[in-house]
Each structure stands twice: as C-alpha cells, then as structure tokens.
Amino acid sequence: MDNSLLLIHNAGYIFSGVLTLIAGIVVLIKGKDRLVNILYIATNLLFSIFVLSYYLGVNTADPNLSRFYLMFTLVNLLTVTVNAHMIWGLLGLSVKLKKVIIAFYSIAVALLVFFIIKPEFFLKSSHPYLYLQNFFTPGPFYWVFVAFFGVVAVFFLGTLVKKWLETAGNEKTRVAYLLIAFMWAYGTGSIAFLPIFGINADPLFSAFVGIHTIILAYAILNYKLLDLHIVAVRAVNFSVFTSMVGLLIVGVNWFNEYAIKNVVSFPSWLIPLLSGICVVIVGFVTMKKLREADLLKYEFIHNISHKFRTPLTHIRWMSEELRDEPDLKIRNREVEQIQYATMRLFELTNIVMDVARNSEVESIYNITPFDINEVIKNMIEAHNDQISRKHLVVHTNYEPNLPLINADKTRLQFAIQILLENSIVYTPEGGRIDISVRMDHTTNSFVFFIKDSGIGIGRNDIPKLFEKFFRTANARLADTEGMGIGLFMARKIIQRHNGNITVDSGGQNRGTSFTFTIPQ
DSSP, rough: OOOOHHHHHHHHHHHHHHHHHHHHHHHHHHHOOOOHHHHHHHHHHHHHHHHHHHHHHHHHHHHHHHHHHHHGGGGGHHHHHHHHHHHHHHHTTTTTOOOOHHHHHHHHHHHHHHHHHGGGTTTTOOOETTTEEOOOOOOOHHHHHHHHHHHHHHHHHHHHHHHHHEEEEEHHHHHHHHHHHHHHHHHHHHHTTTGGGGOOOGGGTTGGGHHHHHHHHHHTTTOOOGGGGHHHHHHHHHHHHHHHHHHHHHHHHHHHHHHHHSSOOOOHHHHHHHHHHHHHHHHHHHHHHHHHHHHHHHHHHHHHHHHHHHHHHHHHHHHHHHHOOOOHHHHHHHHHHHHHHHHHHHHHHHHHHHHTHHHHHTTTOOOOOEEOOOOOOHHHHHHHHHHHHHEEEEEEEOOOOOOEEEEEEHHHHHHHHHHHHHHHSSSSSTEEEEEEEEETTTTEEEEEEEEEEOOOOOTGGGTTTTTTTOOOHHHHOOTTTOSSSSHHHHHOOOOOOOOOEEEEESSTOEEEEEEEEOOO
C-alpha cells in the first residue's frame, strides 16, 4: 500500500469537507437571498455527509462496516437535486421549472427509500482497491442511482448553458462561474466512481472536489461590480483574506514537514512548490482587486459629478436671469425650468441612493396587481413634451383584455421609464418608437417590447450593456449627462421579479430593441 498517496487522498477529502462547511456558513450569514442561502447550506451539508461516509468507508478494514459507511453516499441523490434547485432559484428559473423540481425531489426520495429498504440492491460488501483498504462493490441496481444522478446533472447543466447563451455582460460571467464550479464538482467527483464500473482510475484525483464550493460561493455572494459604499470594506476583506491564506500556507508547510518525517518516499518539493504558486496567485488577485476598487471609485465620482453639474448649472443661470427679468411670462417659464432641474436632481439622488442601498433592500418588493397598460399610457403622456420637441412618432400596441400584472408597481414603472427615456434620448428627430405589451400564455408571462430607430449598439458593446457605469461611445456623444446606471438598475428590477431582459440591435444607427418578461 502506498502510504503517501493514501495520506494525500485522505487530506484532500478532509480539506474538501471542512472547506465546504465553512463556505456554507459564510453564505448563510452574508447571503441576501434566503431561499438560496438555505439551499446552499443544505447542499454543503449533504456533500459533507458524502465526504465523511466516503472517508470512513475507504479507510475501514472490515468489508461489511465499510459497506455500511459507504451506504451514506446515497445522499448524492438529494445533493444533485438541491444543486439544481439552488441555482435555478438564484437565476430566477425556479418558478418556470417548478414541476421539474418537484419531480426530481419525488424520484430522489423514492429511490432513497427503496435503497434503504433493500441495501443489498445498492452495495455489496466492500473490497480493497489500490492503496484504499476498501472500496465500492456495486449491487444489481446501483446503475439506477448513477442514471438518476446523471440525468439530473445533465439537465441542470444544460439549463445553465442555455442561460449563459441568453444572458450578457456581468450576469453572463456569473453564470460562467456557476458552470465552472459544477463542472469541476461533477468532473472530479466522478473520478472516484469510475473503478466501480471497471475503469481503472486513481481516486486521488477526486480528493479536492470541494474546491468547487469556493467558486460557487463567489458567484452567489460577490460576483457583481463593486458598490461605492462597500469599496473600502472590500479592500479590508482582501487584506484579511490574504492574511488567512498566509496562515493556511504556514499550516500546509507544517503538514509538509510532518509528511517528510513520517511518510516514506514523500516528495519534499511538492508542497513548497504548491505554496509558492498559491502566494503568487493570491498576491496578483489581491492587487488586481484593490486596483479595480480605486478605478471604480474614480469613475463613479467623475460620472456622478458630471451628472449633477448640468441641472445645478441650469438652476444658477435661471436664478441669475430671474433677478433682472421684468416680463412675467418669461419669469414663469424660467421658474418652471428651475422646477424641472430641481426634479431632475431629486430623481438623480434617488437613483444614487437606490444603487448604494441595492444590496440591503433588493429583497423588499411590494407585489400588487395593477394595469400595466395604464402605467405605460401615463408614462408616455408625461414625456409628450420631449416627444413633440423631437417630432418622434410613438406607436403603441396593447393587447386587449390584458389581465392585471402582479409586480412591484413603483419599481417596474421605474424600469420601463428607463427604457422609454433611453429611446427618446437616443432617437434622432423624426424617429420612431414602437411599444407593445402582451401576455404569453404558454409561459404565463407578460412580455414588454420597445424598439426605436436610434443610434443603435455595436455588436461588441451588447454583452456589456447592462453593466454598471458602462456607456457606448455613441451614447456618450448623444447624451453627455448619462451615468450608465439606468440599464443596470432596470435589469436588477426585472430579475428580482424572476424576469429576464434582452437587447438586440442591427448595429450603429440601426436602432435598438429591448424585450423583457415578467412571469406570473
């Protein structure tokens, strides 16, 4: 028996189990979505049970006792199902896939009960394998367990790939992280089960399967552009993280010295090499993140200063003109312009406050039924002056007898207003704007569509369009006051309604169309 390989194998699984539990606790404490938090800690607990049962099973000399421990790997029936439920909840797909989730849970529980009643159908007495004292000996229906796990995993990963293809910008990268996490988990984890089917494979390569939980926790908690109010906190967090990694490296080096003294033929260069690589990677990532935080602070302050300067300048000019203006009609018009500039400042303040508070209040939504057509009609009327001034043609198409929509009226109205105002601002004089609302009865979702004949968007810019502070070169020329926050907030609002928003454009000066759905 190769003791050095067994030691690394066991250390890897212990590391994976502990890492999983720690990550679960962190997400439970810091996560904002209660359902996702609960499902994440559940999947991590289930994974930890699997790690413990596997560790005890392969390190027990008694074949029957080993089989008893390995029976607990049945929790993987629930683990893969909870994985799918958690990510679908995170991406707003749980309502759409509700029946699939119920079906998976039902089958998993049924198989679990079946194998508990008939354990000999799942596993037989264990047998030695390579450097492991004992290993899985499959029963006649073990393949059912594997088949269910495979079907759920393939279906689940398929929905992730589909979501990745449909989304853009920051959300696309977030889904990519989720894909990487689960491909690592299922890919490395499956190596340990290949020998069950007669495929020679070393279980050592599956020992560090738990690394996926860090990637997953990052995608759930932190993969979003930094908000202004937490930039300093993130910088401190990176410093603390660096210190913790330093302590971990000290522990790893201690383990290296112990292994050299107590394990025959253990390569003394292996762990120092891995430690050095970790130090370089952590240092690079930390410096990159701190630099990113500094750039973001500068960009935000620059954009917000420019955005506030314009209405303040109008107020100053109008106030100076009022002092010497004898004509009452002109005075009234200038007062109206001051009032308009003041309202713009008020709206800007609200936008900035919403962005700053996004991580704290994003779950507080007041869902009520209301007439979406009436909201859009009132919104168009409120912008009639701007529409008339630019001689725009606004064509609306409302589906008759449309039912009331269940949503947060204030927030959804704000999201629609952002899309409408963008169409007005970026469409040249004499242009056209088409707006429609309909009910998709196959998905039980409201579909909102707005298309303009404006400046359009380049293909390279579309994936970045919903990122915070991003603006295309054409947009900066057409509207110097933009901050690049509106579309980011509109997408957040729609996603919090479990909806999805997409954008399409034929290119520069070929117009832009936005479509978003709100499931009921």
